Amino acid sequence: MSIKVTSVTKIYKTQKALNEVSFSADKGQIIGFLGPNGAGKSTMMKILTGFIKPNSGKVFVNDIDVLQNTLEAQKVIGYLPEHNPLYNDMYIREYLQFQAAIFKVDKNEIETCIKKVGLEVEAHKKIHQLSKGYQQRVGIAAAILHNPKVLILDEPTTGLDPNQLVEIRALIKELGKDKTVLFSTHIMQEVEAVCDHVIIIKKGEIIIDKKLSELQNKNQQIIKVILNVELENSQFLQLENLILSEKIDKNSWYLTFKTNEDMRSKVFDFAQKNNFKILELSLENKTLENLFTELTSN
Numbered sequence: 001m002s003i004k005v006t007s008v009t010k011i012y013k014t015q016k017a018l019n020e021v022s023f024s025a026d027k028g029q030i031i032g033f034l035g036p037n038g039a040g041k042s043t044m045m046k047i048l049t050g051f052i053k054p055n056s057g058k059v060f061v062n063d064i065d066v067l068q069n070t071l072e073a074q075k076v077i078g079y080l081p082e083h084n085p086l087y088n089d090m091y092i093r094e095y096l097q098f099q100a101a102i103f104k105v106d107k108n109e110i111e112t113c114i115k116k117v118g119l120e121v122e123a124h125k126k127i128h129q130l131s132k133g134y135q136q137r138v139g140i141a142a143a144i145l146h147n148p149k150v151l152i153l154d155e156p157t158t159g160l161d162p163n164q165l166v167e168i169r170a171l172i173k174e175l176g177k178d179k180t181v182l183f184s185t186h187i188m189q190e191v192e193a194v195c196d197h198v199i200i201i202k203k204g205e206i207i208i209d210k211k212l213s214e215l216q217n218k219n220q221q222i223i224k225v226i227l228n229v230e231l232e233n234s235q236f237l238q239l240e241n242l243i244l245s246e247k248i249d250k251n252s253w254y255l256t257f258k259t260n261e262d263m264r265s266k267v268f269d270f271a272q273k274n275n276f277k278i279l280e281l282s283l284e285n286k287t288l289e290n291l292f293t294e295l296t297s298n
């Protein structure tokens, strides 16, 4: 197991930031760590990387106990904190040499990392001369210099423009080919673009821990129907493949079907057969973004 977190609780004075959090990640997974602001994402990442201690619980990275053996664990972890801590007056190579010395990494690795994160064209510049997207690349280069097995990226795409977003997402995906990557974000589309696993955290507790494919529920569809009459739940049971009927208001319903077949014509036939009139019939596009909003809103 690359990451194993068991019953982690963290309390800052009176504020409980994490409550009995447990999850694990296999080698080679890219995990999206999602949650609204204040959910506890950064706190979990600081604990995973050994920068702060929890009040209780266990944390293992690559089978190393992070709480007991912090330095050993940090050797296999690459970490990009939320506020990328760069020395802006340094040249890129100068900064990476400084990082290489800390991790006792051969200086030849610097050029390999510069290439890996696509910094070649800008590599002669000072860090403050770079755009935010390129500064993020420097942060990622510094995080992967010692070839860590596990990469922890805290909101790596915040503040990037749309082009930079696409580039950094592609980079994360590339890095995920030979590393376990846990990255936090509050953007569901980002998770869809990059991850194979999703963990959603809300108010310090994990509410979803699933494969992306499980969450996407590809063979489920929701149809909104408004009729001219008020029906009972049981009357919809005649409909094939129906798994849920939810009343929105008097005559309006959400009908959830488990099938790949477009069920709108079946709903139409159902209405005709029973002599109801359909006032509105539409396929609801319930994206992961809707799901995230629903799950994390109050």
Ligand code: ADP
Residues within 6 Å of the ligand: 012, 013, 015, 016, 017, 035, 036, 037, 038, 039, 040, 041, 042, 043, 044
């Ligand atoms: P996220 O990264 O999901 O935005 P955080 O882990 O930063 O969430 O914060 C979780 C909760 O813990 C928030 O309510 C935040 O205000 C609180 N918190 C974070 N750091 C500290 C701290 N050093 N002292 C006190 N409270 C903190």
